[in-house]
Structure formats: C-alpha cells, structure tokens
Amino acid sequence: MKKTAEIVVIGGGVIGTSIAYFLSKKGKKVVLVEKDDLASGSSGACDIDIILQSKNPGIHLKLAMESAEIYKNLTEELDFDIEYENTGGMILIEDEDQLQVMREFVKKQKAIGLQVDLLDFKEASKLQKGLAPHLVGATYSPQDAHVNPMSVCMGFAMAAAKLGAEICLDTAVVDIKTSKGAVKSVVTNRGEIETATVINAAGVYAPEICAMVGMSVPIKPRRGQIIVTEPVPKLIMGDVLCAKYIVAKYNPGIVECSDDPETRLGVGLSLSQTRNGNILIGGCREFVGYNRSTTHEALTTILKHATRLVPALKEIHAIRSFAGLRPYTPDGLPLLGPVNGIEGFIMAAGHEGDGIALSPITGRIISDLITDGKTFADISSLSPKRFDAWGENRFAS
Amino acid sequence: MKEEYICRCEEITREEIERAIAEGATTISGIKKRTRAGMGLCQGRTCRRLITQMLSKVKDPAEITPPTSRPPVRAIKIGEIVEGEED
Numbered sequence: 001m002k003k004t005a006e007i008v009v010i011g012g013g014v015i016g017t018s019i020a021y022f023l024s025k026k027g028k029k030v031v032l033v034e035k036d037d038l039a040s041g042s043s044g045a046c047d048i049d050i051i052l053q054s055k056n057p058g059i060h061l062k063l064a065m066e067s068a069e070i071y072k073n074l075t076e077e078l079d080f081d082i083e084y085e086n087t088g089g090m091i092l093i094e095d096e097d098q099l100q101v102m103r104e105f106v107k108k109q110k111a112i113g114l115q116v117d118l119l120d121f122k123e124a125s126k127l128q129k130g131l132a133p134h135l136v137g138a139t140y141s142p143q144d145a146h147v148n149p150m151s152v153c154m155g156f157a158m159a160a161a162k163l164g165a166e167i168c169l170d171t172a173v174v175d176i177k178t179s180k181g182a183v184k185s186v187v188t189n190r191g192e193i194e195t196a197t198v199i200n201a202a203g204v205y206a207p208e209i210c211a212m213v214g215m216s217v218p219i220k221p222r223r224g225q226i227i228v229t230e231p232v233p234k235l236i237m238g239d240v241l242c243a244k245y246i247v248a249k250y251n252p253g254i255v256e257c258s259d260d261p262e263t264r265l266g267v268g269l270s271l272s273q274t275r276n277g278n279i280l281i282g283g284c285r286e287f288v289g290y291n292r293s294t295t296h297e298a299l300t301t302i303l304k305h306a307t308r309l310v311p312a313l314k315e316i317h318a319i320r321s322f323a324g325l326r327p328y329t330p331d332g333l334p335l336l337g338p339v340n341g342i343e344g345f346i347m348a349a350g351h352e353g354d355g356i357a358l359s360p361i362t363g364r365i366i367s368d369l370i371t372d373g374k375t376f377a378d379i380s381s382l383s384p385k386r387f388d389a390w391g392e393n394r395f396a397s
Numbered sequence: 398m399k400e401e402y403i404c405r406c407e408e409i410t411r412e413e414i415e416r417a418i419a420e421g422a423t424t425i426s427g428i429k430k431r432t433r434a435g436m437g438l439c440q441g442r443t444c445r446r447l448i449t450q451m452l453s454k455v456k457d458p459a460e461i462t463p464p465t466s467r468p469p470v471r472a473i474k475i476g477e478i479v480e481g482e483e484d
Contacts, residue, residue: 037421037422037426037427037430038421038430039430040427040430044426044430150430150431154420154430154431158420167421169421169423170423229475230438230472276407276436278436281475294467294468296468299468299478300478300479303475303479304479307476307479313475314474314475314476315474315475315476316474316475317472317473317474317475318469318472318473318474318475318478319437319469319472320440320467320469321467321468321469322465322467
C-alpha cells in the first residue's frame with residue numbers, strides 16, 4: 001500500500017527524532033523511518049554529556065550553547081524524563097604543554113561567551129575528589145550538563161507521535177526515487193512512501209542513503225569504546241574530560257600514526273556518572289569501518305589512562321563495556337541543509353561525538369529551513385555543498 | 398496485586414516491561430534501553446529469559462536476537478584489570 005507524507009525523516013537516533021519533533025511542532029505531517037529501533041545505533045552507545053567545553057570555538061560552540069538552552073526546559077516541554085542535570089564539567093590538564101593549549105582554547109571560548117575558567121590543582125581538587133597529584137590543573141565550566149541520550153530519543157519520538165508524527169520502527173529504506181532532479185518517494189522494506197522532502201539523519205549510515213540518490217559524502221564511522229561500572233554513590237562531579245581528549249578529537253592525523261597505543265587509539269578521558277550511579281569511562285577514537293566490537297587493548301588502555309588521572313576509580317567494579325560508531329567528518333562539523341542537484345533531499349548527519357549536545361538545535365535548524373527557508377544563525381559553513389568537490393574527485397582518479 | 402519484579406538488579410516490574418513492548422520495543426536491547434532491565438550487576442543473566450518469554454507473545458521466538466555479550470564476563474575491580482596488564 002502506498003503512503004504519502006509531507007516529510008520523511010530517515011533515522012531514529014537523537015538527530016532524527018529531534019527533527020521529527022520540531023517539524024511536528026510546526027504542524028508538518030512527518031513519517032520517521034528507522035531500520036532497527038529508536039536509539040539502536042550511536043545514540044544508544046555513547047556517553048551522556050552535553051559538554052560545551054569540548055566544542056571548537058566558532059559556529060560549533062555557538063550552536064552547542066543554543067542547544068544547551070533548549071535542553072534546560074526540554075523535560076517539561078516533552079513531558080518525558082530525559083534525566084537532564086546541569087552538573088558543570090572539567091577538562092583535566094596533566095602538563096605544561098597541555099596547559100598552553102588549553103589556555104588558548106579557553107580564551108577563544110570565553111570570547112564567544114562560554115563561562116569557562118582555568119583552575120589550579122587545589123581548586124580543581126575541591127570540585128572533583130580523587131584526582132592524581134601530578135595534575136597541574138583543569139578548566140571548569142558551570143554550563144556543562146548531562147542527559148540520558150536513549151531517553152532523549154524516546155522523549156522526542158513520543159512527543160512527535162502525540163503531535164501526529166508516524167514513527168515506523170523495523171523499517172529500512174531500500175531506495176529513494178527521484179524525477180527531474182527532485183525527490184518523489186522513499187521505498188522501504190514495508191512499502192513505498194510518496195514524499196517531496198527527505199531528511200537524511202542516518203548518522204554513520206548516512207552515506208548509504210546518499211548513495212541512493214547518487215551522492216557521496218565524506219562521513220566515516222569512528223569507533224568509541226566505553227566501560228560501565230557498578231552503581232556507586234556520587235563520585236564524578238559532572239562531565240570530566242582530559243586535555244588529551246581535545247587533542248585526539250581535533251587531530252586525527254597525529255593520533256593514527258603514533259607508536260604509543262594510548263595515542264594511536266585516540267584515548268582521551270571522558271568520565272560521567274548516570275543518575276543511577278553507574279560511572280561511564282571512555283573513550284577512544286578509531287577508524288575500523290562498521291565494526292562495533294569492543295577490544296581488550298582499547299578497554300585496558302582507557303582504564304589505565306583513567307586511573308592515572310583519577311586513581312579513585314581503581315576501587316570500583318566494571319560490569320560492562322560497549323562500543324559505538326561516531327559519524328566523523330573531515331572538518332569536525334555536521335552536514336546540515338539542502339544539497340546541490342536533488343531538490344527535497346536534506347542532510348542532517350555527521351555530528352561525530354557531538355550528536356547529543358547538538359540534537360535539539362539540529363531539530364530546530366532543520367525545521368526552520370524547511371518551514372521558513374532560513375534559520376537564526378549563519379550556518380553556511382555546515383552546508384553539505386562544501387563537500388561537492390570531494391564527491392566528484394572521489395571518482396576522478 | 399503484588400508487583401512482580403522481572404529484573405531484580407534494577408527492580409523493573411512485569412508491568413514496566415509490558416509497557417515498553419506496547420511502546421514498540423521488539424528486542425531485548427529495546428526493552429533494556431526503555432526500562433533499564435538487564436543493565437544491573439548481573440547483566441541480564443536472570444531476566445533475559447523471562448523477557449524473551451514476554452517478547453515471544455508479540456514476536457516469533459526464532460527472530461528474537463540474544464543481547465550483545467560484552468566484557469567483562471562478571472564484575473571485576475578496575476584496579477585488577479589495570480594491574481593485570483602491568484604484570
């Protein structure tokens with residue numbers, strides 16, 4: 001049976017469900033299709049941070065700050081407990097070299113309006129117990145926060161459904177039909193949906209969807225592994241990262257060719273504690289295709305690094321580990337907006353490890369673009385069109 | 398009626414799991430993400446069989462995929478993992 005929809009959103013993660021919600025709120029008739037289940041991909045295999053301090057000063061940080069504002073009232077707005085908590089966060093600094101890098105980073109972030117400060121070891125120890133004495137200090141921002149990403153997906157999807165959206169789980173897109181350079185329909189394993197507008201929010205699988213309309217995008221899966229501990233009383237103050245995390249995030253070249261396993265695996269500390277008391281200990285950044293396994297080497301390297309910075313973790317039991325794939329892009333920015341050559345095909349993917357933080361603002365931007373043709377900020381640097389030459393050159397040689 | 402706990406570690410009741418199934422969960426992992434059943438200390442050793450049974454009412458049992466097994470096999474002190482590596 002043929003269905004029709006004003007807009008089809010592909011992907012049931014934090015990006016797709018947010019877009020479905022914000023579009024439904026504007027009165028659009030949305031059908032969301034998800035090949036597996038809500039939060040079954042990267043959105044269910046990540047940490048819980050809405051961390052602003054890790055964002056590159058520029059459009060990236062500006063959008064994350066706007067997003068953080070939406071998060072503050074989202075529980076009430078969705079009428080769904082997303083476990084939001086404004087905890088604050090820190091980036092631990094191990095030596096003078098890192099201190100130099102972070103000093104510059106903080107200066108630029110402050111210029112954009114983030115509340116962030118450099119603390120010495122004594123001040124840092126007051127905020128986070130159990131730090132290793134060799135640390136030279138930390139940055140601190142009261143604006144960082146936590147959320148349960150799986151609940152964010154469920155909350156957005158249920159609120160969208162209440163507003164009239166149709167959420168189709170276990171529904172895989174197999175083809176997208178176009179005619180005269182415009183989207184005509186989305187073909188799924190459960191039937192065809194006629195529509196003039198498709199939003200590709202398929203995360204690491206976005207390239208597969210793009211291929212259906214003959215387009216290629218430079219989104220690559222980058223694996224992150226995380227260890228989960230038993231629930232313990234409050235130990236981790238909020239989002240606790242280390243300066244190496246920032247280096248690993250923005251310098252994939254340095255990371256991949258190192259002999260040191262910690263550097264090669266892109267290990268950087270990411271600590272947070274869920275409302276139930278489980279501590280999540282991450283993480284790493286590896287290019288291993290679509291492999292979602294955990295590895296002994298990465299898990300032990302992550303734990304060695306984490307216990308070197310926060311020795312107090314040694315006394316706690318690990319109960320589980322998991323791995324998720326982050327949708328990496330070459331410039332660290334997502335692809336948001338329309339594409340050249342296919343009318344009605346809109347990208348909303350490539351958020352790498354920032355999907356949780358950027359989820360609400362992505363929903364707002366895409367819904368603005370669709371209903372008004374413009375949004376509140378200049379997002380030209382996020383346009384998928386910036387990679388047009390990449391797509392053509394890919395087949396040239 | 399007394400509440401019936403399916404996941405004892407996280408204290409998740411039969412009713413909560415039935416609600417998750419009604420909300421669209423069709424996998425053990427989907428139920429876990431909606432309710433926390435199986436996220437506790439025993440990592441679903443007891444409840445996954447009970448949940449499979451409950452799911453089989455809405456889904457062909459042959460199609461119910463087992464949850465992903467991940468290390469560690471049982472709870473282990475982080476200090477022991479780290480020191481084991483250094484030996």
